[in-house]
Amino acid sequence: MSDPAFWHRLQFAFTITYHYLFPQLTMGLAWFLVYWKWKALRSGDERYNAAARFWARIFGLNFAVGVVTGIPMEFQFGTNWAGFSKYAGAVIGQTLAMEGMFAFLLESAFIGALVWGEQRLGPRLHFLAALGVATGSWLSGYFILVTNAFMQHPVGHAVSADGTLVFADVRAYLLNEWALIQFAHNQAAALVTGTFAVTAVGAFYALRGVHQDQARLYLRHGTLAGVVAAVLVAFPTGDAQAKIVARYQGPALAAMEGRFESGPMADITLIGQPNVKERRLDNPIRVPGMLSFLAFGTFHSDVPGLDAFPPETWPTNIELLYYAFHVMAGLGTIFIGMMALATLQQLRGRLDSSRGLLWVLMLAFPFPFIANTAGWMTAELGRQPWLIYGLFRTDQGYSEVVSPGTVLFTIIGSAGLYFVLGLLYLYLVGRELLHGPADALTGPQGPAFPVSAGPPSIHG
Amino acid sequence: MVEIWFALLCFTIIVFVVLDGWDIGAGALHLIVAKSQTERREVIAAIGPLWSWHEVWLVAAGGTFLLAFPAIMAAAFSGFYLALWMVLWSFVLRGISIEVSGHFPDRMWQTFWDFVFAMSNLLLAVLFGAALGNVIRGVPVNETGTFSMALFTDFTARGQAGILDWYTLSVAVFAPLLLAAHGATYLRLKTTGPVHDRSDRLARAFWVITLVLFPVVSIATWLVRPDLYQSMAVRPVAWVFVVVMAAGTWALWDGFRRPAEMRAFIGSCAVIVGLLGAAAASVFPEFLHSTLSPEYSLTAYDGAASGRGLAIALVWWPVAAGLAVCYFVVIARKFAGKVRVSQDTQGSY
Numbered sequence: 056m057s058d059p060a061f062w063h064r065l066q067f068a069f070t071i072t073y074h075y076l077f078p079q080l081t082m083g084l085a086w087f088l089v090y091w092k093w094k095a096l097r098s099g100d101e102r103y104n105a106a107a108r109f110w111a112r113i114f115g116l117n118f119a120v121g122v123v124t125g126i127p128m129e130f131q132f133g134t135n136w137a138g139f140s141k142y143a144g145a146v147i148g149q150t151l152a153m154e155g156m157f158a159f160l161l162e163s164a165f166i167g168a169l170v171w172g173e174q175r176l177g178p179r180l181h182f183l184a185a186l187g188v189a190t191g192s193w194l195s196g197y198f199i200l201v202t203n204a205f206m207q208h209p210v211g212h213a214v215s216a217d218g219t220l221v222f223a224d225v226r227a228y229l230l231n232e233w234a235l236i237q238f239a240h241n242q243a244a245a246l247v248t249g250t251f252a253v254t255a256v257g258a259f260y261a262l263r264g265v266h267q268d269q270a271r272l273y274l275r276h277g278t279l280a281g282v283v284a285a286v287l288v289a290f291p292t293g294d295a296q297a298k299i300v301a302r303y304q305g306p307a308l309a310a311m312e313g314r315f316e317s318g319p320m321a322d323i324t325l326i327g328q329p330n331v332k333e334r335r336l337d338n339p340i341r342v343p344g345m346l347s348f349l350a351f352g353t354f355h356s357d358v359p360g361l362d363a364f365p366p367e368t369w370p371t372n373i374e375l376l377y378y379a380f381h382v383m384a385g386l387g388t389i390f391i392g393m394m395a396l397a398t399l400q401q402l403r404g405r406l407d408s409s410r411g412l413l414w415v416l417m418l419a420f421p422f423p424f425i426a427n428t429a430g431w432m433t434a435e436l437g438r439q440p441w442l443i444y445g446l447f448r449t450d451q452g453y454s455e456v457v458s459p460g461t462v463l464f465t466i467i468g469s470a471g472l473y474f475v476l477g478l479l480y481l482y483l484v485g486r487e488l489l490h491g492p493a494d495a496l497t498g499p500q501g502p503a504f505p506v507s508a509g510p511p512s513i514h515g
Numbered sequence: 516m517v518e519i520w521f522a523l524l525c526f527t528i529i530v531f532v533v534l535d536g537w538d539i540g541a542g543a544l545h546l547i548v549a550k551s552q553t554e555r556r557e558v559i560a561a562i563g564p565l566w567s568w569h570e571v572w573l574v575a576a577g578g579t580f581l582l583a584f585p586a587i588m589a590a591a592f593s594g595f596y597l598a599l600w601m602v603l604w605s606f607v608l609r610g611i612s613i614e615v616s617g618h619f620p621d622r623m624w625q626t627f628w629d630f631v632f633a634m635s636n637l638l639l640a641v642l643f644g645a646a647l648g649n650v651i652r653g654v655p656v657n658e659t660g661t662f663s664m665a666l667f668t669d670f671t672a673r674g675q676a677g678i679l680d681w682y683t684l685s686v687a688v689f690a691p692l693l694l695a696a697h698g699a700t701y702l703r704l705k706t707t708g709p710v711h712d713r714s715d716r717l718a719r720a721f722w723v724i725t726l727v728l729f730p731v732v733s734i735a736t737w738l739v740r741p742d743l744y745q746s747m748a749v750r751p752v753a754w755v756f757v758v759v760m761a762a763g764t765w766a767l768w769d770g771f772r773r774p775a776e777m778r779a780f781i782g783s784c785a786v787i788v789g790l791l792g793a794a795a796a797s798v799f800p801e802f803l804h805s806t807l808s809p810e811y812s813l814t815a816y817d818g819a820a821s822g823r824g825l826a827i828a829l830v831w832w833p834v835a836a837g838l839a840v841c842y843f844v845v846i847a848r849k850f851a852g853k854v855r856v857s858q859d860t861q862g863s864y
Binding site: 123132137145151152160161176180213215216221455465472476 | 571582589591594607608611832
């Protein structure tokens with residue numbers, strides 16, 4: 056327990072990693088709901104309403120876990136990172152407050168109406184509720200990414216007399232180059248999660264031979280949106296993200312690639328194990344010159360390795376950063392191939408009968424969650440040892456009045472609670488999936504609440 | 516500027532307490548006010564589609580606190596570390612039990628989650644009462660501008676006080692009673708049949724208890740912080756809130772006598788606004804009164820963000836608040852009137 060910063064980091068890492076499993080699906084599914092509600096509104100085709108109703112139930116569960124695991128995130132800035140909050144709160148507080156005031160109040164006003172209120176609202180307002188929730192969830196993503204971008208590449212601030220940061224330039228801060236690129240990359244990746252989920256459920260029903268009509272709809276929309284999103288994650292957004300890391304976070308890029316020595320014609324490593332002690336990669340399989348090309352546009356560009364930077368600016372966990380980046384990039388590449396193939400079969404009208412491919416699509420749904428998580432680990436481990444890049448180090452930021460023993464207490468408590476949440480979520484979503492969209496066709500609320508199914512009173 | 520942001524932050528917190536207060540109060544009474552499964556669905560539906568919107572006001576308050584008073588937010592949240600985590604865990608349990616209990620109509624499943632729901636709401640009410648008690652009594656802020664508090668020490672309300680002592684405990688008992696009265700008044704407005712009749716009886720009972728205990732808590736406050744009454748006496752803003760509270764009490768009395776359910780409910784909201792508003796106006800400019808020595812107290816003037824940030828935020832913040840009120844009006848109008856269980860619960864199977 057000798058390093059207090061470690062325990063505060065562990066808690067934040069655990070709670071944010073767990074939390075972000077849910078919003079990525081929320082943000083990915085939200086536009087499916089908007090699209091289906093819109094199609095239903097325009098065409099009057101009940102299939103779209105049924106799809107929206109069925110997915111709104113899963114969306115509602117997902118949203119609920121996202122909300123309850125999200126509230127501790129904001130509060131941890133104060134509870135666990137008091138040093139950071141005191142130093143930079145005047146700046147990052149702007150976007151955290153904007154997130155609450157603009158995004159969450161919009162999202163949460165309409166989520167209940169979206170999930171519960173189709174009858175009360177009527178079709179037009181119900182469509183607007185879906186639109187409000189989708190807009191709110193993406194706005195919230197933007198404000199959080201601006202906050203993170205400030206930590207990655209601080210702009211728009213000034214230093215006050217007592218050494219803390221103050222807010223100076225609202226345009227520079229909100230339109231941080233890093234934020235725009237990271238937002239595009241992250242939202243495309245969230246769409247990948249959503250499209251894979253929709254496709255996987257379509258594949259599941261197609262393979263079982265149930266809910267055929269809905270299955271075809273999910274497969275068609277899932278794969279068509281999926282291939283677009285998967286390509287967007289890599290190009291232009293992922294490419295731009297790599298270039299901006301190369302420009303502003305040299306040591307992070309070197310560590311991501313496991314590049315210990317500088318030089319031109321930099322290789323890209325497909326696989327290999329970083330050996331930091333010996334300063335080399337073990338068992339590497341490389342593509343010559345690719346890294347120079349991808350990072351700076353020509354094969355002859357000089358890409359600095361870790362040796363070009365003082366060791367105190369190296370990321371603190373080079374090995375994990377390297378693997379996180381490679382898992383993300385590898386999975387992202389596989390997603391493009393998988394969705395391209397599925398789309399091809401879809402357009403040829405053969406996806407329904409390609410059972411092998413349907414199996415692959417069904418089993419693929421967890422991997423976008425892994426890729427998104429690995430992507431965030433790349434961003435956050437690459438930022439180390441800084442809390443705000445170049446300005447404020449991570450070991451300056453934690454709450455000194457909170458002992459590591461107390462932090463471990465809340466880590467254990469949260470882990471237990473989140474474990475139960477996870478079980479509940481999987482159980483209830485699984486139950487929805489097995490039940491399927493059949494009775495979503497029968498009316499706005501599905502079947503009426505079956506009061507008769509249970510005894511009238513639990514007490515008597 | 517500092518005064519404006521102190522007022523906006525207090526406004527956000529008070530909005531949260533009033534809105535989420537009726538959810539918390541109704542939730543804490545859940546097991547008493549509703550007996551059958553259908554009745555319990557009715558209570559959940561009355562809390563309804565906006566519970567997360569209510570809760571978000573606390574998140575908005577957290578962000579606003581950080582933006583306007585970063586040093587105080589940092590000191591307060593890290594100092595109340597364990598208590599705040601208990602609040603967070605209670606929120607997790609509360610939110611999840613609302614969402615999952617109606618998901619399928621199994622008797623044991625719903626009984627379990629209704630119980631979790633009631634207990635987490637009760638715990639939230641107690642913790643918010645303790646929090647208010649701590650802000651009024653003060654906390655052991657030291658010369659570094661930070662504090663670290665045990666959950667309890669010797670219960671004396673002096674010096675190195677704990678989060679719970681005789682005074683904060685008295686507020687922690689008072690708050691759930693007040694919120695239960697508020698929640699029952701809300702349920703009386705939103706429900707029909709047996710739930711309505713029980714809410715009516717419970718609301719009357721809890722308001723009587725609350726109004727009887729109010730002088731007791733006020734005297735306790737005077738024993739702990741006599742200076743607050745002196746500053747209240749010279750601050751006209753505080754008088755306004757006292758008047759709001761008195762008017763709310765009259766509306767309550769009239770609303771239960773006639774009976775006029777909406778009038779009583781508005782009175783209930785006004786009582787809470789008046790109580791918290793008067794407290795905030797008396798506490799200003801101190802955010803965290805130091806129990807160790809007055810010069811260590813953290814005031815709004817010491818802790819406010821410097822630079823242009825507060826002026827910039829004053830442009831967008833009211834716009835966002837205005838938009839939020841618009842969404843609320845749209846949704847609340849659609850869900851106005853009494854709850855209908857057949858329509859307002861999630862379909863389950």
